[in-house]
Amino acid sequence: MITPLPGATELKAGSATRPFFGVQPALVDNEGNPLEGATEGSLVITDSWPGQARTLFGDHERFEQTYFSTFKNMYFSGDGARRDEDGYYWITGRVDDVLNVSGHRLGTAEIESALVAHPKIAEAAVVGIPHNIKGQAIYAYVTLNHGEEPSPELYAEVRNWVRKEIGPLATPDVLHWTDSLPKTRSGKIMRRILRKIAAGDTSNLGDTSTLADPGVVEKLLEEKQAIAMPS
Known part of the structure; x- marks a missing residue:
């Protein structure tokens, strides 16, 4: 679809180059x-x-x-x-993996990388949720390392960590502490489900038959009830 012609197309680092014949x-x-x-x-x-x-x-x-x-x-x-x-x-x-926060485009992978670089965090998944002022707010699911416990102090520490690693715009609006994330049997995180839970759109979570542990979804839904959402 978008590809270089070997020996004919000048390459640029990271670029798929230009469209192939017949592709517009x-x-x-x-x-x-x-x-x-x-x-x-x-x-x-x-x-x-x-x-x-x-x-x-x-x-x-x-x-x-x-x-x-x-x-x-x-x-x-x-x-x-x-x-x-x-x-x-x-x-x-x-x-859907790029967030638009106050007119700035932020990759979820970049925010996730900053989160898991924190010494107390084992895993993280970031999604966007609608926000009346910013367009989208940053909602982060965070799994802590064994032996670590959530606390208000750690909540503030993690948000400041991301702020220093990337910048103020990338600061998570919500940290959702959880023991595990919904994954397929091959280990892929089902972000579609995470987006729906974060946005409160839980009436139709779609096909969950490929989940390795369907019980994770119920746990996330329960945890979500106790989370104060940004206005």
Whole structure:
């Protein structure tokens, strides 16, 4: 889709380079408006291309809903990208893994890396939740190392830690202490479930059959009831 031609395309570090023949990518804002020049946004394909899938067997509605419902008449796989003045593209990651906090884009992976660098933290997962003023607030699920206990002092310490590691904008608005995170049997964290729990959208958590331990979800829901949410 976006790839160099060996021996012909000049490479740039980290870039997927330019679109292949017949592929027409574009960057759009959250409303689907095209973004011109050197910029960053949601990566879409604006026209059909050679070898494009036309449906999902037995479920065309799901095919349309998954890839064509976010932006009208455009294919969207969920990725964001950056484009430079030469038309080279860099994939920045899943759009749902990028938070927009007060107009600033923050990667959840960067915040998670800062959290797990704290000597008392074993694991962390970060998601965004709606915020009336900032657009999105930062909600962090945190698992402590064995023998460590949550406390108001540790809560403040962890928030200040991230603030120093990345900056004030990356400071978590909520720290959700938990013993474990919902994972598949292969060890992948199910962020879809974490986003729904954090946002209070628990009426339909979707398919949980692939969870290694379904009981983790119930525990998270119980813990969420005691958490004061940012206004």
